[in-house]
Amino acid sequence: MNTAAQAQPGSPAVIQPQAELSYWHYYTRIMLLVYIAVVGIGILPAIASALGFLNILPPQSIFIALAMSRLIGLAEFLTFLLAGIGVLVWFYRARANLARAGLEELDYSPGWSVGSFFVPIANLFVPFLSMRELHNRSQGEIPELSRSSVPDVASWWTCHLAGSLLLLVLLFVGVVDTMPGFFWTTPPIANVGLSILASILMAGSAWFMRKIIGEVTDAQRNLMNVGRTFE
Numbered sequence: 001m002n003t004a005a006q007a008q009p010g011s012p013a014v015i016q017p018q019a020e021l022s023y024w025h026y027y028t029r030i031m032l033l034v035y036i037a038v039v040g041i042g043i044l045p046a047i048a049s050a051l052g053f054l055n056i057l058p059p060q061s062i063f064i065a066l067a068m069s070r071l072i073g074l075a076e077f078l079t080f081l082l083a084g085i086g087v088l089v090w091f092y093r094a095r096a097n098l099a100r101a102g103l104e105e106l107d108y109s110p111g112w113s114v115g116s117f118f119v120p121i122a123n124l125f126v127p128f129l130s131m132r133e134l135h136n137r138s139q140g141e142i143p144e145l146s147r148s149s150v151p152d153v154a155s156w157w158t159c160h161l162a163g164s165l166l167l168l169v170l171l172f173v174g175v176v177d178t179m180p181g182f183f184w185t186t187p188p189i190a191n192v193g194l195s196i197l198a199s200i201l202m203a204g205s206a207w208f209m210r211k212i213i214g215e216v217t218d219a220q221r222n223l224m225n226v227g228r229t230f231e
Helices: 023-050 059-100 110-118 126-138 151-177 188-222
Strands: none
Touching: 023 059, 023 188, 059 110, 059 126, 059 188, 110 126, 126 151, 126 188, 151 188
């Protein structure tokens, strides 16, 4: 493995010996963990509904259970949004660190790496390719090895795409059910099952992203001496 050239003492890219990890590193990993916990809690009433446990509850208890389920759904959305903001900011700064360290032959800029999440078609592959390059180059790999497979990045993106696809399917089903004259023939328990699977996949995506953030941040601090940008 070829480590990147070290920045000269006194340059903005040099990390102080006792420098702390970035605010965004801590914030994002914490929010991802909170999101995973909320998803886990939210799966419980969905499983209870699929197994028919809610049918044996008195009407008042069913109302309370449904209200709690909606609150958990709102909490899941909010924590996903807050964690997502952290991921994007951290991703931009981590990519910018590669340029600050003087690494050459980078395929993706910080702006495009983040912006590609919001561009149709490109958002199916550019974030994955950029994250893989970020991971490899932060670990000190030479440009020729920047496209080497990274299991955590591959797992993150697989969970993300699969979970997003299932959520789109569920959204489509919900929209069709609200249209006069149209109906969806999928049994309700199948929709519940898809919802549970989508939640598990999105939680898995968050778990692998936490690992990637830790691995890349540590690598940039220890091997590339560009930690000051993370302060």
